[in-house]
Amino acid sequence: MFDVNDPSYLARCAQLAMVLEVSASPKPGNVDRDHDYPDTTFEHFLASAIGAYPVLELAARSQSGVGALIHASARESLQWQRGGNTHFGAFVLLIPLLMAAGSDTPVSTIVENTTASDAAQFYRAFSIANVRVDSVAEIDLEDPDSIDRILEEDIKLFDLMKLSADHDLIANEWVCGFERTFQCAEMIAENADRMSINDAIVFTFLQMLAETPDTFIRTKFGKEKSIEISKHALEILTGNRDLDAIKSRIHEFDRRLIHERINPGSTADIIIGGLFVALVRGLVV
Known part of the structure; x- marks a missing residue:
């Protein structure tokens, strides 16, 4: 231990x-x-x-x-x-x-x-x-x-x-x-109980992005674009708790953002903070 x-x-x-x-x-x-x-x-x-x-x-x-x-x-x-x-x-x-x-x-x-x-x-x-x-x-x-x-x-x-x-x-x-960091930690731990750690992080990332527009996107592309991206994440998640069922849509979303150089970097930072808290609390990969 x-x-x-x-x-x-x-x-x-x-x-x-x-x-x-x-x-x-x-x-x-x-x-x-x-x-x-x-x-x-x-x-x-x-x-x-x-x-x-x-x-x-x-x-x-x-x-x-x-x-x-x-x-x-x-x-x-x-x-x-x-x-x-x-x-x-x-x-x-x-x-x-x-x-x-x-x-x-x-x-x-x-x-x-x-x-x-x-x-x-x-x-x-x-x-x-x-x-x-x-x-x-x-x-x-x-x-x-x-x-x-x-x-x-x-x-x-x-x-x-x-x-x-x-x-x-x-x-x-x-x-x-x-x-949000502590909320993220709880979501990661909950998702990790029913899926792989990779999928738990991806699912939590989408949940956090859907909930709050990313400010790194807002700084570079404006408020309306950041809201649009969050709405898209929410649309993908709505009614779904199985990542495999929506992976094709996630990949499509990913290709679009990469092509447009839209990076939800602030959401990624929150994920890192949440992972740290979850690991300290006992999350095992």
Whole structure:
């Protein structure tokens, strides 16, 4: 049996969550074992997940601040692969979840206690991860002077997340106590009781996408497109709990999104967070 408080065990749960997510197929629009994007491949995601281990373990030991650990994980990821931003959103979820699990502290407490220094480190991570985001009127994510303002006005990272929570899934998780992440963990565990782990991840991915429009899609293609994609996922799922019965429709949906370069990346990040929680709770692959 594993020691669920062991930082090494928790870090490996985070790694396994990232590997399982990218391996699951078909997840419409995502890089997976069956297809790549021109600049970002399946192997890039694997390399990122493996390379980030030292930072993930540090997070489980709470040996730095949230912002510094997010920055370090983004930097470590990029040192191991040339595919660009593979896991930034996932790290924003995983770092506080790891810190919470390793210290037996509620994750809401971890994020609410972040500082202006955490916020500054978080902003610095954008410059290396090349993350596509919607800036908010109060703070321009692409303005280097924003870091000075954050420190001068003592703006906490949690406060920055509140500014984006109405239009960003990951920020919303921070503000709402990781509600979707924990819901996702329960759905994965429930689905894994009646199907393979691959199919459980794919089915849960579609459930989460159908429930909430993906903000990565919204940022790149607009709100209407993100809603349309969620409606399509819901149409595929309606009346079906057997993945085999709808796999042909999932593959068709997948081909369309890949062709249009529409990637539900925020939903994939939630899946990684949910898998981590499910694994820590005892899910066995």
